[in-house]
Amino acid sequence: MTDKMDKASLAVNGFLVLNKPVGLTSMDVVRRVKRLTGLRKRVGHGGTLDPLAEGILPICFGQATRLMENLINETKGYRMEVRLGLATDTYDAEGEVVEEVDPSFVTREQVEEALQSFRGTLYQKPPMHSALKKDGRRLYELARQGVEVEREPRQVEVFSLKLLDFKLPFATLESECGRGVYMRSLAHDLGQLLGCGAHISKLVRLRTGSFHLDDAVSLDEFSEAVVEGQWRELIRPLDSLLLDMKSAVIGKAVERVLRHGQPISLGHHGLYAGHLESYRLYSGDGRFLAVVRFDRSSNRWDPYKVFQIDEPSPYAPLGETV
Numbered sequence: 001m002t003d004k005m006d007k008a009s010l011a012v013n014g015f016l017v018l019n020k021p022v023g024l025t026s027m028d029v030v031r032r033v034k035r036l037t038g039l040r041k042r043v044g045h046g047g048t049l050d051p052l053a054e055g056i057l058p059i060c061f062g063q064a065t066r067l068m069e070n071l072i073n074e075t076k077g078y079r080m081e082v083r084l085g086l087a088t089d090t091y092d093a094e095g096e097v098v099e100e101v102d103p104s105f106v107t108r109e110q111v112e113e114a115l116q117s118f119r120g121t122l123y124q125k126p127p128m129h130s131a132l133k134k135d136g137r138r139l140y141e142l143a144r145q146g147v148e149v150e151r152e153p154r155q156v157e158v159f160s161l162k163l164l165d166f167k168l169p170f171a172t173l174e175s176e177c178g179r180g181v182y183m184r185s186l187a188h189d190l191g192q193l194l195g196c197g198a199h200i201s202k203l204v205r206l207r208t209g210s211f212h213l214d215d216a217v218s219l220d221e222f223s224e225a226v227v228e229g230q231w232r233e234l235i236r237p238l239d240s241l242l243l244d245m246k247s248a249v250i251g252k253a254v255e256r257v258l259r260h261g262q263p264i265s266l267g268h269h270g271l272y273a274g275h276l277e278s279y280r281l282y283s284g285d286g287r288f289l290a291v292v293r294f295d296r297s298s299n300r301w302d303p304y305k306v307f308q309i310d311e312p313s314p315y316a317p318l319g320e321t322v
Contacts, residue, residue, distance in 0.1 A: 013062035014235040019216040020057040046071030055205030074209030087197030091184035103196040123153035247280040263300035286312030
């Protein structure tokens with residue numbers, strides 16, 4: 001067997017759905033996964049979690065790193081505990097208290113009413129203690145030096161926000177939101193609206209796209225799987241992230257055109273497809289080949305992401321070959 005064949009047989013392409021523990025940064029987790037697996041390149045995470053937070057942290061291997069943007073754009077679910085009466089400079093429990101107010105006047109009804117202001121499309125100012133950059137420098141670096149700069153509010157979407165429990169001084173919330181929503185800012189802004197100040201004391205990411213916390217593995221479980229030589233069995237296929245897309249099977253001639261970066265036709269699939277609608281494409285033997293997008297002006301499907309996967313996917317559709 002050649003070295004090239006050896007490398008191909010050892011290639012890892014897919015997602016590890018980890019349950020990040022409190023106390024580690026997302027990059028801490030990536031470094032630990034690299035150390036455990038011995039893989040040094042093309043390993044990354046799909047969505048930062050603060051050290052205070054725990055929960056879903058997808059780890060991308062190999063060609064899955066090309067889908068990081070898709071992961072970041074996925075809707076996410078959170079459960080958070082908000083501590084009323086104490087505002088901190090970091091908007092979480094790790095910061096210094098900058099305001100303290102007795103929250104005993106706050107009622108459940110007031111919290112319910114205040115939450116209405118944080119549902120739907122809204123503008124949210126990012127916290128100073130964040131990884132966003134200003135003039136080439138991370139905001140948290142400036143914040144640590146006591147420097148505060150103006151941050152432009154960003155448009156974000158909160159699809160749902162529910163009050164699960166209310167026992168002063170804590171309110172437990174559950175949220176479904178889009179890209180770029182800072183749960184810390186939401187907790188801080190809620191405290192300001194209620195007039196008592198607040199910070200986030202606990203945060204759990206329950207879901208990222210189709211990846212759910214119930215299906216995640218802990219770092220300890222992953223470490224044990226490495227010792228037993230079974231960690232690759234925990235890696236989910238690339239297309240497991242894309243199951244909300246429609247799919248089609250293409251023949252070898254169409255696959256050759258696709259691999260040359262040329263647009264293709266998918267026959268009747270284009271009849272009702274919307275402009276820039278995405279499809280998953282598979283070979284006749286079940287290999288996940290690509291994601292294509294429909295260009296209505298030319299009535300063709302353009303390659304968006306093309307992959308080289310040798311194994312058939314369990315999510316390959318059955319049906320007629322285009």
